[in-house]
Amino acid sequence: MPAFTEELRKQADQIWEANLNHPFVRGIAEGNLPLEKFKYYVLQDSYYLSHFARIQALGAARADDLYTTSRMAAHAQGTNEAELALHEKFIKQLHITEEELAEFEPAPTAYNYTSHLYRVADSGSLGEIIAAILPCYWIYHEIGERFEGAEPKEPIYQEWIAAYGGVWFGQLVQEQISRLDNLAENASHAERKKMTQHFLLSCQYEYLFWEMAFILEKWPVPNTRILSSERRTENV
Numbered sequence: 001m002p003a004f005t006e007e008l009r010k011q012a013d014q015i016w017e018a019n020l021n022h023p024f025v026r027g028i029a030e031g032n033l034p035l036e037k038f039k040y041y042v043l044q045d046s047y048y049l050s051h052f053a054r055i056q057a058l059g060a061a062r063a064d065d066l067y068t069t070s071r072m073a074a075h076a077q078g079t080n081e082a083e084l085a086l087h088e089k090f091i092k093q094l095h096i097t098e099e100e101l102a103e104f105e106p107a108p109t110a111y112n113y114t115s116h117l118y119r120v121a122d123s124g125s126l127g128e129i130i131a132a133i134l135p136c137y138w139i140y141h142e143i144g145e146r147f148e149g150a151e152p153k154e155p156i157y158q159e160w161i162a163a164y165g166g167v168w169f170g171q172l173v174q175e176q177i178s179r180l181d182n183l184a185e186n187a188s189h190a191e192r193k194k195m196t197q198h199f200l201l202s203c204q205y206e207y208l209f210w211e212m213a214f215i216l217e218k219w220p221v222p223n224t225r226i227l228s229s230e231r232r233t234e235n236v
C-alpha cells in the first residue's frame with residue numbers, strides 16, 4: 001500500500017503544479033518579479049510565520065510522547081531563527097521603512113490562511129495539525145529544488161531559492177512526511193479524511209498566498225486599522 005503522504009501528493013497534483021507555475025514563483029526564478037511585490041510578500045509572510053510557529057508549538061503540546069513534543073518545538077524555534085531571520089535580512093536589504101512596518105496590516109489571504117491553521121490546531125489531533133502544515137514545508141522545498149539552477153539576476157531571489165532547496169531544509173520536510181505517515185497508520189478512516197481535507201486546503205491557500213502578493217491584495221475598504229493590533233511579528 002502506498003504511503004499516506006504519497007496519496008496526498010497525488011490528490012494535490014493539480015494545485016501543486018499551479019503553485020509551482022504561479023507567476024509570482026516564476027518571477028522569482030526568472031528574476032523579473034517586481035521588488036514591490038516581493039516586499040509586500042515579505043511583510044505578509046513575516047506575519048504568517050509568526051503564527052505558523054505558534055501552530056507548530058500547539059502541535060508540540062498535542063503530541064503523545066516527549067520526543068515528538070521536543071521536535072515540534074524545535075521546528076517552531078527553527079521558524080523563528082531561520083525563516084523569520086531571513087525575512088528580517090530582506091527587510092533591511094529592501095530598505096523597508098519604519099513607516100511601512102508601522103502601517104502593516106495582514107491582507108485577507110494572510111489572515112484567512114493563518115485562521116485555517118488555527119482552526120485545525122484548535123480541535124484537531126497532531127496528525128491533523130501536521131497534515132495542515134505539511135504543504136508549507138513540502139511545496140517550498142519542491143520550489144527550491146526545481147529552481148535550484150535558475151540563477152535569477154536579483155541576489156535576493158537567489159538567496160530565497162537557495163534557502164528552500166538545501167539539504168538542511170530537505171531533512172525537516174522529510175521528518176514531517178515520515179511523522180505524518182506514522183500517525184496516519186494508526187488513525188481512523190474519519191481522521192485520515194480530515195487530514196486529507198486540511199492538507200488540500202493548505203495547498204489551495206499556498207496558491208492564494210502567491211496570488212495575494214502578486215495582485216497586492218487589499219481589503220475592500222483598506223486602512224481601516226481593524227487589524228492594526230495584529231502585529232507583523234513580535235520580534236521587533
Ligand SMILES: Cc1ncc(C[n+]2csc(CCO)c2C)c(N)n1
Pocket residue numbers: 045048049052075076078079083135136137138140172206209
Ligand atoms: C505562506 C508560506 N508558506 C510556507 C512557507 C515556508 N515555510 C514556512 S514555515 C516552514 C518550516 C520551517 O519551520 C516553511 C518551510 C512560507 N515561508 N510562507
